[in-house]
Amino acid sequence: MSELFLRAIFADNLVLSYFLGLCTYLAISKRLDTALGLAAAMIVVQTLTVPINYLIQRYLLLEGAWAWAGLPDVDLTFLKLIAFIGVIAAAVQILEMTLDRYVPALYRALGIYLPLITVNCAILGGSLFMAERQYDFGESVVFGLGSGIGWALAIALLAAIRERLRYADVPEGLRGLGITFVVTGLISMGFTAFSSVALP
């Protein structure tokens, strides 16, 4: 379990190894405090949606899941994608209302990117990885939490580095997104150590 947790944070980091959820990652990393807000939102959403999606898949969608109702032949696997997206959308909607009520400053700072977590590839990717790798319930909780923390760690690192890069003198053509891509590549190169060198 702890190995799965560490793998999800470091070696199989969603953003640095699979490049999922890059849009939000690049857009909300200018300031560290906003990035930390989004990071917390990602951890919450990921930890909620992966286990919920596991339960939905296991007890509603997989072949034979309806056997208790006398319908052993029903196979609803084709609804997997839309069911996962529905769960994610609902979780984000609840999170959005909570933030709007209790932390309005963060709600305004995150702006359009909060509802866009719904279509964040990292969240859907986490659920699909859970389905593909056939985790059980405990593993899906650990994987959801670990991959959320991994994504949060990655955006916190990038935001801190970008704040430090205010002292840098980047060539004209690379300013803004260009240098951010380069920095993302360098962070990814550092994290490669965990996947290719240390844990083959």
Next chain:
Amino acid sequence: MIRGLWTPDTVGWLLVAAGAPVAVAMILDQGPDGLIRLALGLAVVAAWQSLFRFNMGVMPAPASAITALAVAVMAPHEVPLWQIGFAVSFGAVVGELIFGGWGRNFLNASAVALSFLSLSVPNADFVAGDAGLALAVVPGAIMLALTGILPISILAAFATALWVAAMALGLTPQILAAPGTLVFAVVFLVADPVASAATPLGRWVQGALAGAFTAFLMTGTSVPQAVVFAALLAGLFAPLVDQGIIALHLRWRRVRHARP
């Protein structure tokens, strides 16, 4: 002397002076091959620096010579020269020059170059320097520490964390087998005067992170590759560590000085 003695160039030349005994020891150890690799690395660094000087106005820095030295010292012997040139180019350009040159970079260029090389030739044997290399690093390190360029806190934290983590994982024999690489890497890669953490407490944290990462990565790879990647990772974490320390410091101040 209008700007005083302590210009970035002074620091840079002191770093080069600290690297000089290492270069001599490396050439004595590896023979003409070592000299050719060092010369190639220096030529590549000089070429990129002049390109950036005349096209972007980035001032050349003597300290970048350390990148060429680090690659020449630690790269595997069987790596062809063009790959050495590639690695030094990557370190000098992506690690340093595109951020505005030495002094404005946020990562150690030598660590970037060596990680790049390590990913290009994953199964090659990186040089695990002997005690001779470690001895050659010591005079330069003492000189840098006395002039205040080398943060001693990073060295102390690195050594402590590495030793404790290695004891916990049962890896002490491997550490004792490669003293040269470890000492060279901690002085020239981890304890970088520009790229390491800026807050005093942050330096302890960064050094400890580097030591712990080294021990952890050693479970799956050779000591030189582990310490190179640990230096890169600790550099990546340094800005976040600094921000955290500053936030804590602000909170402590508020608690101490706030009027009720």
